[in-house]
Amino acid sequence: MILVGPLAAGKSTLGALVAERLGRPFVDIDDIAWSYCAEVGWTLDRLLERDEAVGWAAAEREWEPARAHAVARTVADHPEAVIALGAGYTSFTTPDHAEQVRQALAPVPDVIHLVPSPDPARSVAVLRERAIASRGKDWIIDGHDWIARWVADPLAAEIAAATVFTDGISPDQSAEQLVQLRECLLAELAA
Template identity: 65%
Template structure:
């Protein structure tokens, strides 16, 4: 398949622990599939602000109640950011930050799961769609590939 051919692969969401290469892999996948790339770590601030949270407020709350409690207070904003990014970028490859998939309040986890519902891709499907396999590095380093 030539690079000039538009691959009609589904859009994707990359999830994994910090440092597993979601951003690097996401940029490559977006380039190879000629889709936009969205890194939620770089764009979440606007979405979080819609839910009433900004980084300065998070820092203030950490100083007052501690990191664990402040992170729990911030969960609605993180879940909102995931739902908005997924809904707002239907044709993009999206890399979720590691903190956008871990929630102590089940309601926020449900919000994220609902936004991502039906977007898991079994190993090998992406390779069949594109002729290229990202699985060797992404999954063995702890990442996961999701798709619609």
Template identity: 60%
Template structure:
């Protein structure tokens, strides 16, 4: 069965809320990688406790780099196991510094009909500003580490993430329902499915 939709993008873009709305509108299941990831990370010897331990030992940036193979494994597994779902990736699951991991994720996403990069604005700097405000308001973090590394800036400006996407959806000024409706109307319903026998959403 051909995979259907994956939502990727930085933290605080509303991927999960958007994904739930799209899934409800199309009668598909919604899958959140953040909710399922622990089981997949464990298959390759990782856990959130280990990540926290590595952050304390080597710092957030180095620990995130060490964690990349586990994230890539989780992507491969969740896409393979949920072929007709709407899947939301947690921040970082679409972004890799290692070329071999980026290629693994690209291969995992190749059968997916719609890989949607969700960001607020066509202007990357405006996207960072919007996401920073949201992150502070909802999560209590600005995503800037103690040594000054800015994860939001990294995620928003990452060219590799954009290369994975078949569609970029800008959502600033819209409600999740409005963004979901526009995604369905402008992107999905007008684009023929590349998978034989698969109806459009």
């Protein structure tokens, strides 16, 4: 299972719970991506240098090839894992990089998009509250509202087999819902 969605959607929390229930390893791309990014010449120091030189939005665009590469490598190297893909790993301005991620995830039948609510404004409000509580940051950087951008970006929903809404549901309830959804998706595939 691969979990996608905006920042603070619960991908890591729910991914760990689902992995435990399924007896599978859990992989958070945020924990391993830099080794893959280095394969194509990107390090955290380089990203921070580019952020300082050109601003966060431009640095994020420049870093897109490395993020797409990291997704492809993570999926290939961890086929039995439950994987959490951070928001930036399914948000691209360059169609070629988005297509690379689509291709990497295409064979995975249980890619699930997590958002708090079907209402984008509600999702942004919930995610901003969670981000401030957990990371002390509202994710409005240089005039760009990254949480709103990630909620509005269509790629995560396009590549997912299903979307799960988590607002008002406990992590344990959401994890159980994901396990049941996975069983349904795999049963449909087998039919």
